Amino acid sequence: MSSEPDGPEEYDRPRADAEAAPCGYTDYETKERTAEEVPATGEGAEGLEREVWAALYEVEDPEMPVSVVDLGLIYGLELDDGKATIDMTLTYSGCPAREIILEEVEEAAAGVDGVDDAEVRLVWAPDWSLDLVTEQGKEALREFGISVER
Amino acid sequence: MATTRTDLGSPEELSEREQRAVEAQLFRLADDEYIQAERYTFWQVRAPTLESDLAVANNAQDELGHARLWYDAIQMFGYTEESLLWESEPDDFQHSTLVELPFSEGDWADAIVRGYLYDVAEDVRLAALEDSSYEVIRNRTSRIQGEEDYHVELARSWLERMATDEEASERVQAALDRLYPYALTLFEPVGDVEADIEELGIRTASLDEMRGEWEERITAFLTDLGFEVPTDAEPATPTGRDNQHTDHWHDLHEEMVSAYRNLGRHEATKLMDDE
Numbered sequence: 001m002s003s004e005p006d007g008p009e010e011y012d013r014p015r016a017d018a019e020a021a022p023c024g025y026t027d028y029e030t031k032e033r034t035a036e037e038v039p040a041t042g043e044g045a046e047g048l049e050r051e052v053w054a055a056l057y058e059v060e061d062p063e064m065p066v067s068v069v070d071l072g073l074i075y076g077l078e079l080d081d082g083k084a085t086i087d088m089t090l091t092y093s094g095c096p097a098r099e100i101i102l103e104e105v106e107e108a109a110a111g112v113d114g115v116d117d118a119e120v121r122l123v124w125a126p127d128w129s130l131d132l133v134t135e136q137g138k139e140a141l142r143e144f145g146i147s148v149e150r
Numbered sequence: 151m152a153t154t155r156t157d158l159g160s161p162e163e164l165s166e167r168e169q170r171a172v173e174a175q176l177f178r179l180a181d182d183e184y185i186q187a188e189r190y191t192f193w194q195v196r197a198p199t200l201e202s203d204l205a206v207a208n209n210a211q212d213e214l215g216h217a218r219l220w221y222d223a224i225q226m227f228g229y230t231e232e233s234l235l236w237e238s239e240p241d242d243f244q245h246s247t248l249v250e251l252p253f254s255e256g257d258w259a260d261a262i263v264r265g266y267l268y269d270v271a272e273d274v275r276l277a278a279l280e281d282s283s284y285e286v287i288r289n290r291t292s293r294i295q296g297e298e299d300y301h302v303e304l305a306r307s308w309l310e311r312m313a314t315d316e317e318a319s320e321r322v323q324a325a326l327d328r329l330y331p332y333a334l335t336l337f338e339p340v341g342d343v344e345a346d347i348e349e350l351g352i353r354t355a356s357l358d359e360m361r362g363e364w365e366e367r368i369t370a371f372l373t374d375l376g377f378e379v380p381t382d383a384e385p386a387t388p389t390g391r392d393n394q395h396t397d398h399w400h401d402l403h404e405e406m407v408s409a410y411r412n413l414g415r416h417e418a419t420k421l422m423d424d425e
Binding site for chain 2: 032127
């Protein structure tokens with residue numbers, strides 16, 4: 001054993017990526033939002049933004065016929081020079097359909113005339129709960145047979 | 151202690167020292183959850199009732215979801231899923247040895263006791279991360295806490311039921327005696343980085359404080375049910391946190407990466423890839 005503390009004392013998880021360094025990964029929770037600020041539903045949106053919201057409304061949760069917007073999963077939409085950036089969360093951290101949903105949301109936004117590129121950023125704050133489901137969403141859930149009464 | 155600590159900011163704003171400490175905290179979270187979930191799969195087809203099959207499967211899915219959240223947070227520093235999991239070596243991992251032990255064949259008490267010891271520790275740990283100075287940890291902790299409550303509840307209700315049966319009680323006591331030293335490794339340090347984790351406010355309780363709280367909680371509950379908690383036990387060695395593991399882990403790791411290796415993969419294929 002060496003005399004320097006680089007034996008078991010020294011913490012270092014071996015890296016398979018020698019060049020690993022903070023990179024352009026875009027999953028950062030960049031924007032602090034309060035519980036009152038979410039969800040975003042596009043209410044009052046106009047022009048291109050309104051069209052993107054309309055496209056997002058068409059995306060349904062893979063397990064129930066309710067729009068991801070009505071489920072209150074969309075936390076923010078920004079349009080900048082033809083690029084749409086959508087912040088969204090999921091109802092459950094272990095959601096097996098994560099990639100499917102994120103991809104569908106991106107495709108929906110990118111499919112709008114005037115949008116060249118769309119990116120979804122997955123965020124985990126504020127917490128999602130049934131309270132974030134819109135009235136329309138609650139109605140859809142009831143029709144589907146899920147009780148949303150507290 | 152509600153001291154106001156400087157928020158560490160986003161991943162790319164961390165100093166080298168801060169990143170090292172954040173990573174150290176994240177790795178144990180991710181590895182513990184992931185391996186706990188891997189082991190649960192054994193009981194998914196062997197639990198004593200269909201209800202328990204579901205409960206175990208559900209716990210495993212929760213822990214996998216949480217592991218994914220923590221590994222995602224690690225990937226913000228440039229690591230890839232391939233390097234973290236599929237191209238890893240067994241001694242890259244820092245999970246506690248409690249979660250890597252195979253379950254005793256046919257011993258449901260073993261699964262319940264392990265789940266209980268682990269989930270209470272998880273609860274204590276998450277409480278110490280609620281006010282973390284690192285936002286990514288803070289946000290994810292809050293989300294995970296909401297999904298963990300049921301785990302402790304499930305274990306408690308089984309323990310209460312088993313305590314009323316003599317043979318089941320003996321099995322619970324035996325499992326407790328056997329697993330307790332391994333559970334203590336959950337509170338072992340990974341090295342000198344531990345001081346930084348506390349000093350930087352990444353976690354707001356020390357390992358000793360968390361162990362104390364955990365011991366108090368499980369002792370109060372189990373003693374009440376008539377069990378004896380071996381509180382004078384020493385942590386098992388190796389601890390897992392020191393990158394050293396039991397042979398059981400090497401076997402499980404081999405299984406875990408076998409499909410990736412057998413298929414000659416060099417990247418984790420994603421669902422719905424464009425090409």
